[in-house]
Every structure is written in structure tokens, then in C-alpha cells.
Amino acid sequence: MKQLERRYERRAEIFKALANPLRLVMLEKLADKPWCVCALADELGVDKSIVSKYLSQLKSAGLIEDTRKGTLVEYRLVAPCILQVASCAEETIQEQKKKLLSEE
Amino acid sequence: MKQLERRYERRAEIFKALANPLRLVMLEKLADKPWCVCALADELGVDKSIVSKYLSQLKSAGLIEDTRKGTLVEYRLVAPCILQVASCAEETIQEQKKKLLSEE
DNA sequence: GCCATTGTTGCAATAATATGCAACATTTCA
DNA sequence: TGAAATGTTGCATATTATTGCAACAATGGC
Numbered sequence: 001m002k003q004l005e006r007r008y009e010r011r012a013e014i015f016k017a018l019a020n021p022l023r024l025v026m027l028e029k030l031a032d033k034p035w036c037v038c039a040l041a042d043e044l045g046v047d048k049s050i051v052s053k054y055l056s057q058l059k060s061a062g063l064i065e066d067t068r069k070g071t072l073v074e075y076r077l078v079a080p081c082i083l084q085v086a087s088c089a090e091e092t093i094q095e096q097k098k099k100l101l102s103e104e
Numbered sequence: 105m106k107q108l109e110r111r112y113e114r115r116a117e118i119f120k121a122l123a124n125p126l127r128l129v130m131l132e133k134l135a136d137k138p139w140c141v142c143a144l145a146d147e148l149g150v151d152k153s154i155v156s157k158y159l160s161q162l163k164s165a166g167l168i169e170d171t172r173k174g175t176l177v178e179y180r181l182v183a184p185c186i187l188q189v190a191s192c193a194e195e196t197i198q199e200q201k202k203k204l205l206s207e208e
Numbered sequence: 209g210c211c212a213t214t215g216t217t218g219c220a221a222t223a224a225t226a227t228g229c230a231a232c233a234t235t236t237c238a
Numbered sequence: 239t240g241a242a243a244t245g246t247t248g249c250a251t252a253t254t255a256t257t258g259c260a261a262c263a264a265t266g267g268c
Contacts, residue, residue, distance in 0.1 A: 005125065012128060014190075014193055015123035024116060024119075025112055038215080048215070049257085053216085053256095068264085070214090071212090071215080072214055081192065088185070092182075094166075096182045120225095152246095157246085175242090176243085176245080
């Protein structure tokens with residue numbers, strides 16, 4: 001049971017990493033190409049410390065990985081399927097909501 | 105841009121609902137069959153108020169729906185694909201982590 | 209070595225979540 | 239109507255997340 005619990009905690013960690021609008025935007029940016037902290041911070045108009053922390057959170061969850069290149073650190077998406085998964089889930093739910101509304 | 109923001113917020117809401125180990129267990133229980141609050145609370149060994157609140161959160165996210173049947177309220181999973189999505193994401197990440205370890 | 213660029217971490221203030229108990233609401237049935 | 243069973247909501251407390259700034263760390267070029 002303890003092992004099962006850990007399994008669900010790991011899984012919840014992945015969803016926690018995805019449970020923030022800005023982090024989702026960051027992941028979509030990373031789906032196009034690798035980005036360094038600085039450029040991504042400029043692109044999104046937020047402080048680099050926030051971008052750095054969020055990237056580190058996404059990395060802990062296993063969603064992205066990084067490579068240092070000189071003074072900058074390049075981050076890239078590990079599993080692009082994650083985002084397809086996100087939009088698929090969203091579409092299913094949207095359809096369901098429409099269905100419920102039309103039934104009322 | 106405002107509309108795009110709302111889109112990401114909606115998506116983040118779905119992931120927020122999934123970002124808790126107990127709620128993930130609840131969803132898996134619901135994948136088998138519909139459950140009422142009371143039975144699910146017994147099964148999981150937590151207070152019914154927590155189960156009720158979590159179910160309501162999952163419902164707001166569009167993941168489940170409910171029907172009152174006498175004194176009890178039956179909840180059921182709307183999109184079982186959501187859970188497949190979870191295990192798919194997890195597997196991809198696990199594979200990636202193994203790959204990284206073997207490279208070191 | 210020194211400086212510029214880039215990235216990370218620590219801290220503090222604020223906001224959001226989790227948790228459990230108790231009160232209240234809804235439905236059924238006698 | 240009143241009691242029993244089931245669900246929901248309000249409140250209080252503890253934990254966690256968000257955010258921005260400033261300090262610190264790492265790398266490369268002069």
C-alpha cells in the first residue's frame with residue numbers, strides 16, 4: 001500500500017507541475033524549440049527567477065531536461081506527447097460540458 | 105490574448121484537480137463503477153466532507169458528473185481517457201528518466 | 209584576475225489548498 | 239411530522255504555492 005501511495009504521489013507531482021497557466025505556456029514554447037531561461041523570461045515578460053524556478057519544477061517532474069551551453073542553460077521538452085495529452089483531455093471535457101448543457 | 109489566457113487557466117484547472125494523490129485514487133475507483141460519497145469515504149477511510157469537496161472539485165473540472173438517487177448522490181467518471189492519459193504520461197517520463205540515468 | 213552575462217537560491221509577503229469537525233440541508237420512510 | 243441516512247457548507251488551522259527582489263554562483267572573454 002505504501003508503494004501504491006508513492007506511485008500516486010509521483011503521478012500527482014506531474015499534474016502539479018502542469019497545474020499552472022504560465023507553466024503550460026512555457027511547455028508550449030518548449031515544444032517549438034529549446035529555450036534558455038533568459039530568452040523565455042523576456043518572451044513571457046516575467047522575472048527570470050520565476051522562469052528558473054518553474055523550469056526546475058518541470059524538470060523535477062521529468063517533463064523537461066537541460067544542458068548548459070556556456071553562460072546559458074538550454075531547456076527542452078522531453079515528452080511532447082504530454083501537451084497532446086493535455087489538449088485531448090480538454091477536448092473531451094469540453095464536449096462533455098456541451099452535451100450536459102444541451103440536455104438541460 | 106485574454107482569451108488565450110483563459111484557455112490556459114481552464115486547462116490548468118483540470119490539472120489542478122488531478123494534482124492530488126487521493127483524488128487520483130478516487131478517479132480510479134470511479135473508473136470501475138459509480139460511487140456515492142458515503143461508500144467512497146468508507147472505502148478510502150477519510151471523512152465524507154473531504155470526499156464531497158474533492159468530488160465537487162473534480163466535477164467543476166468536468167472530469168465526473170453526478171446524479172441524485174434518493175438520499176445518495178452517485179458520481180461517475182465522464183472521460184475514462186483521462187486516466188489512460190495519466191499512465192501514458194507517467195510511462196513516458198519513467199522511460200526518459202531511465203535513459204538519462206544510463207547516459208550518466 | 210576582473211567584468212559581463214546568465215542562472216539559481218534565499219527571503220518575505222501574500223494567496224491558495226488541505227484537513228477535520230460541526231452545523232445545516234435533502235430525501236426517504238414510518 | 240419526525241427520525242434516519244446521506245451530502246454539503248462554513249469555519250478554523252496548518253501547510254503549501256506564488257511572486258518579486260536581492261544576493262550569490264557559474265561561465266566565458268578581455
